Amino acid sequence: MSALPTVSAAESSSAAVGRVVSGGVDTSHRAILYLEDITVSFDGFRALDKLTLTIDAGELRCIIGPNGAGKTTMMDVITGKTRPDSGSAFFGQTIDLTRLTEAEIAHAGIGRKFQKPTVFENHTVFENLELAMKTDKRVRASLRARLDSAQLDRIAATLDLIRLSGEARKLAGLLSHGQKQWLEIGMLLMQEPQLLLLDEPVAGMTDEETERTAELFKTLAGGHTVIVVEHDMEFIASIADVVTVLHEGSVLAEGSLDKVKNDSRVIEVYLGR
Ligand SMILES: Nc1ncnc2c1ncn2[C@@H]1O[C@H](COP(=O)(O)OP(=O)(O)O)[C@@H](O)[C@H]1O
Ligand SMILES: [Mg+2]
Structure with missing residues (x-):
């Protein structure tokens, strides 16, 4: 229903x-x-x-x-x-x-x-998730814009789900x-x-x-x-x-x-x- x-x-x-x-x-x-x-x-x-x-x-x-x-x-x-x-x-x-x-x-x-x-191997795990969420696909512009708390929460929840909370600041290439x-x-x-x-x-x-x-x-x-x-x-x-x-x-x-x-x-x- x-x-x-x-x-x-x-x-x-x-x-x-x-x-x-x-x-x-x-x-x-x-x-x-x-x-x-x-x-x-x-x-x-x-x-x-x-x-x-x-x-x-x-x-x-x-x-x-x-x-x-x-x-x-x-x-x-x-x-x-x-x-x-x-x-x-x-x-x-x-x-x-x-x-x-x-x-x-x-x-x-x-x-x-x-x-x-x-x-994106040269970006961190966190940034990869941030870029995936943003509608503006230009990497520089997207990463400069501030995240609101709901967006931060979503990234944190996703990091948790995919078990990469401990690697958030690591470069994806590593x-x-x-x-x-x-x-x-x-x-x-x-x-x-x-x-x-x-x-x-x-x-x-x-x-x-x-x-x-x-x-x-x-x-x-x-x-x-x-x-x-x-x-x-x-x-x-x-x-x-x-x-x-x-x-x-x-x-x-x-x-x-x-x-x-x-x-x-x-x-x-x-x-x-
Ligand atoms: N672009 C294409 N051009 C010609 N043959 C293709 C193309 N894509 C797939 N095929 C053929 O179609 C059949 C199914 O392929 P595919 O869907 O990749 O199978 P699976 O993923 O189950 O292994 C195969 O025989 C493959 O060679
Ligand atoms: Mg296949």
């Missing part, structure tokens, strides 16, 4: 398609993301082949599948980097992702973390690989996305960093919707609720990890090799 965001007359009159309500995605039907019959071809090869997938608000969804299954292409479609040849992609009930630019999609509340961390990954997740969080897409987040992490990342993701779920693509099955087992298995551009199996692990087709194309 969540309250719907207030919609002004001007907004509601153009509500049919493509409306962007920043921070007010209409998830009154529980689902936050709908992909239906999405097809993406590269020179005739179907990277996605009528992919249909629904994600509920607050879910922590794991996506697994062999190399080339279309996992990254799916994220490219959701974030507007790749346009589908056909099919529909909606964020909430009203936001048609196939009509928006990458920047508009980010602004609407979808944040993506790529595999390789992209932090962090470990795992810490850089957490910092980048923190930078995404400063933009207050509702949906977070994380592509192979624990690749290259130590076992301890991987365990801490699992805890972080479990903390984020609920308040955010999180979609994680990962190959590390131990990590998946530690966070999994619903798991979706992609194969040749569409959903091969979906359900609890136990269910998909015992699916003979999943064993054949992915787990059994």
Whole structure:
């Protein structure tokens, strides 16, 4: 019974398609993301082949599948980097992702973390979070402007969440690989996305960093919707609720990890090799 965001007359009159309500995605039907019959071809090869997938608000969804299954292409479609040849992609009930630019999609509340961390190495951890929060992307101008107490509180809370409170004054370039990954997740969080897409987040992490990342993701779920693509099955087992298995551009199996692990087709194309 969540309250719907207030919609002004001007907004509601153009509500049919493509409306962007920043921070007010209409998830009154529980689902936050709908992909239906999405097809993406590269020179005739179907990277996605009528992919249909629904994600509920607050879910922590794991996506697994062999190399080339279309996992990254799916994220490219959701974030507007790749346009589908056909099919529909909606964020909430009203936001048609196939009509928006990458920047508009980010602004609407979808944040993506790529595999390789992209932090500002010559700035401190604190400054990285500060820059991620600011709308003025010119580094000098942003860092000169004073932070108000609410902004300081948000940075402190994020530092705590990503377990970098003790490293706030350290240059980001001096962090470990795992810490850089957490910092980048923190930078995404400063933009207050509702949906977070994380592509192979624990690749290259130590076992301890991987365990801490699992805890972080479990903390984020609920308040955010999180979609994680990962190959590390131990990590998946530690966070999994619903798991979706992609194969040749569409959903091969979906359900609890136990269910998909015992699916003979999943064993054949992915787990059994
Ligand atoms: N820009 C592109 N041009 C041509 N082929 C691509 C492109 N992007 C992805 N592909 C192909 O599409 C298929 C799916 O790739 P991808 O989505 O990266 O899979 P995954 O992330 O599951 O490993 C692969 O066969 C890949 O080679
Ligand atoms: Mg990939």
